[in-house]
Amino acid sequence: MDHDDHEHGHDAPICAACGVTALPSENVPDAFVCENPDCDTEEM
Numbered sequence: 001m002d003h004d005d006h007e008h009g010h011d012a013p014i015c016a017a018c019g020v021t022a023l024p025s026e027n028v029p030d031a032f033v034c035e036n037p038d039c040d041t042e043e044m
């Protein structure tokens with residue numbers, strides 16, 4: 001059908017600050033952390 005909007009997987013949130021795919025926080029399962037060490041975005 002038409003499901004090519006997502007790259008086979010879960011909803012990977014993208015950091016609006018740098019555009020890098022954020023990873024799920026190990027501490028908070030409901031939060032995401034940007035894997036970009038150069039990004040200042042810690043938590044939304």
Ligand SMILES: [Zn+2]
Nearest residue numbers: 015018034039
């Ligand atoms: Zn970022």
